Amino acid sequence: MDASLWIAKTGLTAQQTRMQVISNNLANVNTTGFKKDRAVFEDLLYQNIVPAGGQTDANSQTPTGLLLGTGTRVMATEKL
Structure with missing residues (x-):
């Protein structure tokens, strides 16, 4: 899978979980x-x-270099 599509997929999956928690x-x-x-x-x-x-x-x-992120995920759900 293309890297940019993978990054988008991980973000959308994380937001889907966020919406489920809100629901x-x-x-x-x-x-x-x-x-x-x-x-x-x-x-x-x-x-x-x-x-x-x-x-x-x-x-x-480049003093700090160039880093490319590979996406995000839901680490946990916590009680407030």
């Missing part, structure tokens, strides 16, 4: 003792495209 919160808002949940996200691994201090062209360097 659960709304469905149970009047339940005695119910505490709402929240989806917690985390980044997936980064690919190091240009190392820190690497040349970008003949006259400049």
